[in-house]
Amino acid sequence: MNEGQPPPAGAGGAQTSAEDLRPSPPGVRFATMDAIRHGSPGDPNPLRRLSPDELRRRTSMKWRAYPDDVLPLWVAEMDVPLAEPVARAITDAVALGDTGYPFGTGYAEALAEFAQKRWGWDGPAPERTAIVPDVMLGIVEVLKAISGPGDPVVVNCPVYPPFYPFVEHMDRRIVEAPLGGDLRIDPAGLENAFRAATADGGRAAYLLCSPHNPTGTVHTHGELAAVAALADRYGVRVVVDEIHAPVVASGTAFVPYLSVPGTESGLSLMSASKAWNLAGLKAALAVAGPAAADDLARIPEEVSHGPSHLGVIAHTAALRNGTEWLDAVLAGLDQNRRLLAGLLAEHLPGVRYRPAEGTYLAWLDCRSLGLGDDPAEVFLERGRVALNSGKTFGTGGAGHVRLNLATSPETITEAVRRMTAAAA
Numbered sequence: 001m002n003e004g005q006p007p008p009a010g011a012g013g014a015q016t017s018a019e020d021l022r023p024s025p026p027g028v029r030f031a032t033m034d035a036i037r038h039g040s041p042g043d044p045n046p047l048r049r050l051s052p053d054e055l056r057r058r059t060s061m062k063w064r065a066y067p068d069d070v071l072p073l074w075v076a077e078m079d080v081p082l083a084e085p086v087a088r089a090i091t092d093a094v095a096l097g098d099t100g101y102p103f104g105t106g107y108a109e110a111l112a113e114f115a116q117k118r119w120g121w122d123g124p125a126p127e128r129t130a131i132v133p134d135v136m137l138g139i140v141e142v143l144k145a146i147s148g149p150g151d152p153v154v155v156n157c158p159v160y161p162p163f164y165p166f167v168e169h170m171d172r173r174i175v176e177a178p179l180g181g182d183l184r185i186d187p188a189g190l191e192n193a194f195r196a197a198t199a200d201g202g203r204a205a206y207l208l209c210s211p212h213n214p215t216g217t218v219h220t221h222g223e224l225a226a227v228a229a230l231a232d233r234y235g236v237r238v239v240v241d242e243i244h245a246p247v248v249a250s251g252t253a254f255v256p257y258l259s260v261p262g263t264e265s266g267l268s269l270m271s272a273s274k275a276w277n278l279a280g281l282k283a284a285l286a287v288a289g290p291a292a293a294d295d296l297a298r299i300p301e302e303v304s305h306g307p308s309h310l311g312v313i314a315h316t317a318a319l320r321n322g323t324e325w326l327d328a329v330l331a332g333l334d335q336n337r338r339l340l341a342g343l344l345a346e347h348l349p350g351v352r353y354r355p356a357e358g359t360y361l362a363w364l365d366c367r368s369l370g371l372g373d374d375p376a377e378v379f380l381e382r383g384r385v386a387l388n389s390g391k392t393f394g395t396g397g398a399g400h401v402r403l404n405l406a407t408s409p410e411t412i413t414e415a416v417r418r419m420t421a422a423a424a
Contacts, residue, residue: 133306216356383422
């Protein structure tokens with residue numbers, strides 16, 4: 001499942017003619033994508049290596065959902081070249097004709113090695129993992145194993161939009177536990193949601209996003225321990241989406257949920273997808289705590305046929321050999337967070353933005369701009385910049401937008417210039 005939502009009617013590149021495009025605000029001229037300067041192929045920052053022309057040749061959702069005059073800063077794809085160790089692994093496999101079905105525990109072993117080196121965690125033992133097509137489909141299979149039709153699933157809104165339709169499509173029901181004003185888990189609100197979810201005796205689950213999408217909040221050890229204690233008290237099973245785990249800001253420590261005492265019955269979904277820009281190479285891992293191994297064993301064997309063999313090869317190579325590339329991306333994202341904060345403070349001071357601790361997403365509170373509940377629509381129509389509408393993230397999302405920071409500093413600068421013109 002992709003990170004974004006389909007573009008609004010009339011915004012798609014293939015269906016929209018030049019005559020259909022709304023004009024720019026009077027007196028405002030926007031730079032074309034090709035006019036935006038980027039770095040060079042030798043730039044140490046992967047976010048500055050690709051030219052606009054190279055990016056426009058891509059055929060993925062980010063680059064084909066909107067017309068060419070729109071800056072696409074929405075869906076969670078990064079404007080980076082593939083990490084060289086990953087590209088080499090895929091190329092070698094293709095040269096061998098190694099394009100069959102996935103097999104073995106190499107991916108799980110690579111994740112275990114990465115987790116130990118990166119987070120000091122020995123938890124993802126290969127014998128307590130299961131390969132799944134991607135994180136969202138893995139969440140579906142895990143929820144099927146631990147809950148039944150009509151059972152409640154608690155989420156912290158505003159949250160990743162696909163949580164809602166995927167859960168409801170399984171005939172489960174969403175119970176919202178809104179984040180606090182500081183965009184962190186609100187213990188009292190979470191307890192109220194757990195109490196409501198378990199009031200009728202159903203098998204309740206809590207779908208936790210860690211790091212949180214869209215806010216970028218990285219939950220602390222203490223916060224996760226409090227979650228585990230509450231879940232144990234109310235008999236709620238915790239399922240954690242940790243797809244953004246490797247993407248954290250400098251000075252921030254990611255804490256795997258299953259590394260916290262009291263989380264033995266929890267289940268996590270992990271993948272190299274977001275950190276290495278591998279969404280098109282499907283593969284993820286479901287990881288069980290020691291007391292949840294039997295739940296994982298109930299996932300049907302045919303689910304393991306869904307991941308791409310090339311995806312498994314790519315994700316394994318990323319975790320084992322792509323950390324130097326990842327560190328360069330993380331350094332570039334740190335710079336982009338600072339850049340965006342400075343640009344907004346200077347040009348759009350009405351936008352509230354707190355540089356996130358994790359993910360490469362920026363959650364912008366635009367309510368004081370007077371652009372209504374869906375400022376993303378205004379920024380697209382008047383400014384030709386595509387952002388995610390906050391309304392799709394559930395309660396608390398209206399008046400907000402989500403901006404993808406995984407691009408060049410020059411593109412971010414142009415995006416803020418367009419947003420400023422659109423809000424004028």
